Amino acid sequence: xxxxxxxxxxxxxxxxxxxxxxxxxxxxxxxxxxxxxxxxxxxxxxxxxxxxxxxxxxxxxxxxxxxxxxxxxxxxxxxxxxxxxxxxxxxxxxxxxxxxxxxxxxxxxxxxxxxxxxxxxxxxxxxxxxxxxxxxxxxxxxxxxxxxxxxxxxxxxxxxxxxxxxxxxxxxxxxxxxxxxxxxxxxxxxxxxxxxxxxxxxxxxxxxxxxxxxxxxxxxxxxxxxxxxxxxxxxxxxxxxxxxxxxxxxxxxxxxxxxxxxxxxxxxxxxxxxxxxxxxxxxxxxxxxxxxxxxxxxxxxxxxxxxxxxxxxxxxxxxxxxxxxxxxxxxxxxxxxxxxxxxxxxxxxxxxxxxxxxxxxxxxxxxxxxxxxxxxxxxxxxxxxxxxxxxxxxxxxxxxxxxxxxxxxxxxxxxxxxxxxxxxxxxxxxxxxxxxxxxxxxxxxxxxxxxxxxxxxxxxxxxxxxxxxxxxxxxxxxxxxxxxxxxxxxxxxxxxxxxxxxxxxxxxxxxxxxxxxxxxxxxxxxxxxxxxxxxxxxxxxxxxxxxxxxxxxxxxxxxxxxxxxxxxxxxxxxxxxxxxxxxxxxxxxxxxxxxxxxxxxxxxxxxxxxxxxxxxxxxxxxxxxxxxxxxxxxxxxxxxxxxxxxxxxxxxxxxxxxxxxxxxxxxxxxxxxxxxxxxxxxxxxxxxxxxxxxxxxxxxxxxxxxxxxxxxxxxxxxxxxxxxxxxxxxxxxxxxxxxxxxxxxxxxxxxxxxxxx
Numbered sequence: 001x002x003x004x005x006x007x008x009x010x011x012x013x014x015x016x017x018x019x020x021x022x023x024x025x026x027x028x029x030x031x032x033x034x035x036x037x038x039x040x041x042x043x044x045x046x047x048x049x050x051x052x053x054x055x056x057x058x059x060x061x062x063x064x065x066x067x068x069x070x071x072x073x074x075x076x077x078x079x080x081x082x083x084x085x086x087x088x089x090x091x092x093x094x095x096x097x098x099x100x101x102x103x104x105x106x107x108x109x110x111x112x113x114x115x116x117x118x119x120x121x122x123x124x125x126x127x128x129x130x131x132x133x134x135x136x137x138x139x140x141x142x143x144x145x146x147x148x149x150x151x152x153x154x155x156x157x158x159x160x161x162x163x164x165x166x167x168x169x170x171x172x173x174x175x176x177x178x179x180x181x182x183x184x185x186x187x188x189x190x191x192x193x194x195x196x197x198x199x200x201x202x203x204x205x206x207x208x209x210x211x212x213x214x215x216x217x218x219x220x221x222x223x224x225x226x227x228x229x230x231x232x233x234x235x236x237x238x239x240x241x242x243x244x245x246x247x248x249x250x251x252x253x254x255x256x257x258x259x260x261x262x263x264x265x266x267x268x269x270x271x272x273x274x275x276x277x278x279x280x281x282x283x284x285x286x287x288x289x290x291x292x293x294x295x296x297x298x299x300x301x302x303x304x305x306x307x308x309x310x311x312x313x314x315x316x317x318x319x320x321x322x323x324x325x326x327x328x329x330x331x332x333x334x335x336x337x338x339x340x341x342x343x344x345x346x347x348x349x350x351x352x353x354x355x356x357x358x359x360x361x362x363x364x365x366x367x368x369x370x371x372x373x374x375x376x377x378x379x380x381x382x383x384x385x386x387x388x389x390x391x392x393x394x395x396x397x398x399x400x401x402x403x404x405x406x407x408x409x410x411x412x413x414x415x416x417x418x419x420x421x422x423x424x425x426x427x428x429x430x431x432x433x434x435x436x437x438x439x440x441x442x443x444x445x446x447x448x449x450x451x452x453x454x455x456x457x458x459x460x461x462x463x464x465x466x467x468x469x470x471x472x473x474x475x476x477x478x479x480x481x482x483x484x485x486x487x488x489x490x491x492x493x494x495x496x497x498x499x500x501x502x503x504x505x506x507x508x509x510x511x512x513x514x515x516x517x518x519x520x521x522x523x524x525x526x527x528x529x530x531x532x533x534x535x536x537x538x539x540x541x542x543x544x545x546x547x548x549x550x551x552x553x554x555x556x557x558x559x560x561x562x563x564x565x566x567x568x569x570x571x572x573x574x575x576x577x578x579x580x581x582x583x584x585x586x587x588x589x590x591x592x593x594x595x596x597x598x599x600x601x602x603x604x605x606x607x608x609x610x611x612x613x614x615x616x617x618x619x620x621x622x623x624x625x626x627x628x629x630x631x632x633x634x635x636x637x638x639x640x641x642x643x644x645x646x647x648x649x650x651x652x653x654x655x656x657x658x659x660x661x662x663x664x665x666x667x668x669x670x671x672x673x674x675x676x677x678x679x680x681x682x683x684x685x686x687x688x689x690x691x692x693x694x695x696x697x698x699x700x701x702x703x704x705x706x707x708x709x710x711x712x713x714x715x716x717x718x719x720x721x722x723x724x725x726x727x728x729x730x731x732x733x734x735x736x737x738x739x740x741x742x743x744x745x746x747x748x749x750x751x752x753x754x755x756x757x
Contacts, residue, residue: 020136020290021307024300027133027618032142036061036333037641038616040133040140042154042161045318045368047247048329049154049161051131051140056123058142059178060152060163061333062115062230064247065322068401069109069202069223075099076407079414081388085468088483100410101478104341105193108201109223110400112342114331115247116218116230117178124169133618135311138286155278156285157318159260160267162275163243175232175243177218181335182206194640196336215244215264226250231260235271242271251401254320289314293361294681295657298674302604302653305611308619309650312643313356317365322401323372324353326642330620339640344399347412347473348541351421352585352644355550355592355651358432359658361684370429373422374442376403377449380419384453388416392453393446395419397473409478411471416457419450420495424550427502432660434688434709444506451503451511454496458515461486465515473543475529489530493519494547501553519547521554526569535573538581542589545570549589549596555662567597582634583623584614585645591652595670600656604672609633610649621645657693660686664738666716667693668700687711689743693718703751707743715739721754 032053033039039050039061048063078099087096122144129143140152148167155161165173182204207220215233222228232245244267246260258266267274297303316328325342326349332338344350350369357366373380377393380403384394387405396405398413407413426443429435458465472489476482488496496512497519503511510516521527528534529544547553548570554563571593579586587610594603611619613627614634620641625634656670657680665685671678679694688709694702700718707713707730715732717739724731726749732739741749 020287020294021311022136023134025304025307026135027308029131029617031128032058032131033618037620037622037639038618039330040131040618041312041315041330041620042138042140042152043315043329044154044156044158045316045321045329047154047159047161048315048331049152050330050333051142051152053122054119056121057119058122058150059333060118060161060245061330062117062161062245062247063329063331064115064228064249065325065329066249066251066401067113067115067222067228067247068251069111069113070226070251070400070402070404071107071109071223072404073103073107073110073407075103076405077386079387079405079407079410081414081416081469084410084483088469088480088485091480093480096410097478100407100414104398104407104413108197108203108337110341110343110404110406111202111337112325112327112331112401113202113222113228114180114199114333114338115228116180116220117333118163118175118232118243118245119178120163120173120175122173124172135307136286136290137283138311138315153279153282156282156289158263158278159246159248159257160263160278161245162278163245164275165241165243166239170241173241174234175245177209177216177230177232179206179209179218179220182220184335193341194339194638196332196334196339198336201337212261212265214268215261217261229260231264233264233268235268237272240272242275244268244271244274286314289362293683295653295683296679297653298677299604299608301611302607305607305615305619306650306653309646310356310360312619312646313360313362313365313650316643317354317357317362317368319364319367319371321368323350323369324643324647325350325401326644328643330641332641339642341406343406344401345397346395346399346418346422347397347415348543348585349642349644351425351550352589352648352651354425354647356647356654358428359651359654359660359683359685361682361690363429363433363684366425366429370425370442372403373425374446377446379403381449387414388453388457390453390456392451392456393419393449394453395422409474409482411478411482412473415471415473416467416469417454417492417495420454420499421546423447423450423499423502427506430506431686432684432688434711439506447499447503447506448511451499454499455512455515458512458517459486460515465512465517467492467517470530472529474541475539475543484530487530487532488517489544490519490527491543491546493517494551494553497547497553498551519553521547521566526566526573535570536577538577538579540581540583540586542574542586542593545593549593552661555596564597567593571597571599579633580635583636583645584610584621585623585642585648586634587614588645588648588652592648592655595652595655595659596661598670600670600672601674603652603656603670607649607652610645614645616641619646654683658683658685658691664714664716665689665691667691667703667718668695669716671695673698682706685713687713689713699753701753704748705741705743705750706748707745710744711742713741713743715741718751719753722751723754725750725752 039052042049050061142150209218218230228249246263248260398406430439430443470492472491591603591606622639624636624638676698682690690706692704
């Protein structure tokens with residue numbers, strides 16, 4: 001028996017060392033992509049690149065996260081929530097639209113900006129043999145049939161990109177630096193928000209590319225006194241030509257950061273040596289990233305999509321980098337502004353973008369979001385006082401890089417409850433880490449400030465405390481009907497209840513006192529949009545289900561039979577009205593909902609629909625249904641690229657394997673019955689516990705637990721009888737349903753199922 005346990009230990013250890021995507025998960029083709037939104041993506045949170053072919057040129061579209069036009073929208077300064085209340089009462093929003101919505105649609109800025117591109121003339125090289133994005137090393141590898149090869153990567157932590165050519169006939173290949181088309185005549189434009197307005201509308205004079213000897217430098221003046229630089233240079237060594245590039249921005253708030261020109265000049269001093277160092281440290285970072293966690297499933301479509309989505313997350317989320325915008329570091333390279341100006345949408349997009357960080361054990365990467373929110377707290381407080389006239393803290397639903405409101409559909413871009421949903425990321429950052437310093441210095445103060453604002457927004461109507469105006473993203477779009485007078489939507493009520501309970505959990509005190517609104521579920525009206533208005537048509541945004549998921553107010557640990565009824569009914573309503581008006585992220589969110597009721601097969605189907613019909617060849621989420629023959633899916637066939645759907649899909653797969661809800665952790669809670677063989681490595685549960693488990697023959701066989709903090713883990717029993725290995729002090733106490741572990745930081749335990757005789 002001891003030999004069997006030893007064998008299992010060795011196998012599990014070997015598995016943990018090989019928790020990496022393999023060649024089968026790479027993006028591969030026998031030609032280069034021909035569209036920017038199907039390009040091979042690279043990135044490090046600050047810099048991004050898209051590799052594709054435009055005409056007879058290999059094009060590297062360059063990007064940087066903090067290159068923004070930050071011009072203010074002057075009409076928004078006049079926006080006051082009290083004026084909206086009066087306008088809704090009068091039934092005329094025209095004046096509100098003029099200051100809250102129209103400027104977003106008609107003004108070119110503020111907006112995320114494209115940066116530039118590098119082009120190489122490849123007409124003399126002949127056909128491509130293979131173009132590959134290697135996920136494990138985060139490199140783009142291209143070979144031609146004539147033997148020429150090209151290796152491209154952006155360093156994982158430094159603001160530098162490399163393109164290294166090898167083979168005969170490469171001496172004439174040089175990079176040409178192409179500025180964006182800031183002065184190109186605008187072509188006919190469709191929907192300027194979704195399709196992107198012409199760059200010419202920004203009114204910029206295109207900068208000049210200057211020869212600096214070792215490198216070329218392009219400097220572009222943008223709005224205000226800001227500018228960005230792009231530098232590119234080449235270095236020769238015996239068997240290769242190395243091209244290095246960098247982008248710098250005056251909006252970078254870090255001190256003593258070298259400019260793009262300075263960085264490239266340093267890299268081109270002994271370029272072969274610099275490249276070797278960069279390559280080693282870059283690969284080492286990505287090895288650590290992939291080792292943080294892993295899942296293995298027998299579905300090749302979903303396994304590949306998961307690795308591609310987690311690769312993209314590693315490219316765009318980085319401690320110290322700006323938060324994930326709609327397209328992050330892959331701004332459109334089509335002569336236009338990006339869809340929805342590439343902004344920070346806090347009515348869904350930023351929130352979903354960080355979902356896979358917590359169970360996925362990437363808390364450091366997720367801190368880029370809470371750091372940004374915290375660093376702009378004073379900006380948000382000033383906005384809250386100006387717009388709502390309240391103390392405390394709220395956040396605009398659509399913001400610029402520096403946290404200023406951008407407007408848009410005012411019901412959601414200027415909603416009174418945005419900061420409450422964002423508060424969940426502060427709570428998750430603490431609850432999944434167990435970091436008491438973060439709790440005391442950030443999570444608790446943020447939630448207290450949010451509660452102070454929300455409390456000040458309450459009014460009493462007919463002896464009930466409620467919001468004077470409430471809405472539910474994005475129901476009724478931008479119409480008068482989107483506002484509810486003296487009725488609190490399920491969305492807003494859930495957020496109030498979440499802050500009420502979380503504030504108590506973190507401080508021991510209940511906010512709002514006797515004025516606390518009630519989040520009530522009625523058997524005849526399951527998760528309505530608002531009282532008296534049920535979900536009765538296909539809709540892309542499941543904001544009415546916030547209390548179910550992600551807030552977890554209706555969970556299977558509390559009143560399990562009652563909550564299961566409500567959760568089942570809510571999903572059956574979504575199924576009843578279908579996917580006709582959904583986008584890709586709707587399917588990813590649906591998969592997460594299915595995992596919360598244990599319907600793994602349906603969750604897997606929703607994710608396959610997402611991967612196969614809403615993503616491009618490079619796995620980018622294109623919002624619209626790209627499977628024109630699938631009449632059961634969305635009626636929308638447009639293709640604006642945004643990222644939140646990708647990351648919500650990755651989170652759904654994680655949720656099939658591990659869930660922490662209501663103080664209870666469960667292993668394999670929603671794995672499809674058909675997945676007889678599956679496993680996961682070091683996924684993270686609340687309390688700072690890392691769990692690994694193996695499923696063989698449809699049954700859980702091995703569970704490993706590591707405590708990163710002192711704490712208590714309550715685990716739904718994965719099996720009735722087991723062999724225990726670990727410190728005796730960590731041996732669990734048992735009841736029929738649960739195993740309860742009290743572990744010290746650094747302790748590990750291992751449970752192996754014992755088959756009954």
